[in-house]
Amino acid sequence: MEVKGFDALTRAELDAWEEVRAGNPALDSPYFHPGFSAAVHASGRAVHVAVGGGVFVPHHRDGRLLRPVGWPGADFQGPILAAGTPFRPLDLLGGGAGGYAFDHLVEGAPGFERYVVTRRPSPYLDVTGGLEGYLGRASKSGKDNMGQARRRAAKAGRELGAVRFEADSADADALARVIELKRAQYAATGARDYFAEPDRIRLLESLLKTRDPAFGGVLSTVHAGPRLLAAHFGIRSGGVLHWWFPVYDPELARLSPGWILLRELVSAAPALGVTRIDLGRGEDEYKRRAKTGESVVCQGIVTRNPVRRAAVTALARAREMARNGRFRRSR
Template identity: 70%
Template sequence: MTTTFIAFDRLGAAELDAWHTLRAKNPLLDSPYFHPGFAAAVHASGPPVTVAVHRDARGEVTALLAGHRDGTLLRPVGWPGADFQGPVLAPGTTFDPRLLLTGGVRAFPFDHLLDGLADAEPWVLSRRPSPFLDVTGGLDGYLGRASKSGKDNMGQARRRAAKAARELGEIRFAADVVDAAALARVVELKRAQYRATGAADYFAEPGRAELLTRLMGTRDPDFAGVLSTLHAGPTLLAAHFGMRSGGVLHWWFPVYDPAFGRLAPGWMLLRELVSAAPALGLTRIDLGRGDDEYKRRAKTGECQVAQGLVTRSRVRLLLRRARESALATAKSSAAGPALRGLAHRFRDR
């Protein structure tokens, strides 16, 4: 058995075919983060992507994991904007993550490792929920599965949409548009939100806005960027940019105009997107890890993602454990926003 690192743009047809085949066999990997299209877009617009390719004794590809070399670290592809991470492999097979510690790689840190990789258990330091919406059957189907809070908020969103229409103009929702100006506004509003909350600015790094532009232009039926917008008259109230693969949409960069916060436009946008799910061929919207109140209210279920560090250094693992513990304490502390802001700034370092 061998594990080798190959630059994404040097992968051959055999490796890419194996990627698609292994992913198709494993229903746990239906998130667009595991589609090679995501790695391709990241590689073309940002830090180079390298792929760990694991072959069995017969030379057949049995697992792949895309990431970025950062000195002696191997980070998951798309870090720190990857809400699901892990190897692409067939169900029931194993992959020892220590195989990644080769070719100068001394550690593999992860913060959204898809739960279920038993071989990673010794290096898991914590787990957090990653909520989702089952949107099978559109709005009616969702309401049949939603909590009372979710139903109430969707009802309020309908009434507030009517109010916005009276005050601002006709409500217009576009589920999937290619609109460079609207995408630029998404980035602008998201950066303002980062500043207001003290979170690290994802778009401060060059290439990340370009990544969204590249994904928006990707129109593959099996993988694409999705930009959704909600207007009242000429005013953009809310928008969202995410990715989809098959029947799964990943809720990635939702924004709303704070000037209209009283209308809760984010809920209005989410309601429209749930309603449009059947026409879009969607059955699930992944909201991503986070304890945001709207996620707790809206979700119909959740999975778990793990945080940890694969390393042969016990000292390094203990230091990472102490860091995770300190950040968890900061987030839950009664000291409030100051410590939570600190946790946001250091969460992805």
């Protein structure tokens, strides 16, 4: 395959990318839209694209390792190609690249089966028909939590002031607050700070300004009086909204502000033109309760080096065992 910098792609190649993606339902996530690769590249992190035979694979070069575009913040990954098109992942390796590592590869991506090490669920909400439609498909737990969110929103209104929801805000200050709260959450939990790299802040700022329903950022906020209860920044393409950076005011945790926000967003889905909200990989409690279904994403590495593959496999399986142990204890 020929490898080009993203900004070297021709208009014809970008049009072909959009055409093959539009014809493949497995690629309806906004992460596969060329607008995502364009925004990542413009943020200052170079994006390269392997092109050949009607296939596009946007990626980053990390030494001798290739990683999917947007890594580690891309919750869906894989080659952009027409449904039924064969693909040979080893064709990605060359020019000094020794491996292509993935951690959110869509299940069924052609040619990748032998390189998959582990699989994880990626829950979603079918929000066709808004809140009423969702409640008709939700589990008892999902329905119960949505009912509690309605009552707690009323309580927030009584205690703090009128509850106001904005489904698609362009407020740069509100986005800055989302990033501030998310970084505080990372610090409190000991998680790696995604926003320690300035280009990732620039990425969200750029996406916020992208207002096209075909692809763009979506910032949703819910206030009670002057207080921000919760907010979320995600990306959408057509009818799919990806739940990416949700935050809430920890001082108001007793009100379950995250559920209040999610309920409002589900209610607003028809007006936004959204029929599915992807929650991303993981078995967080709220995802288990809220989901109406789930897809599967895969972790692994494409490499010709058996030692590297064995090391990646051992590490991934050790993490899987530790995660499963924590999950069982939490239940």
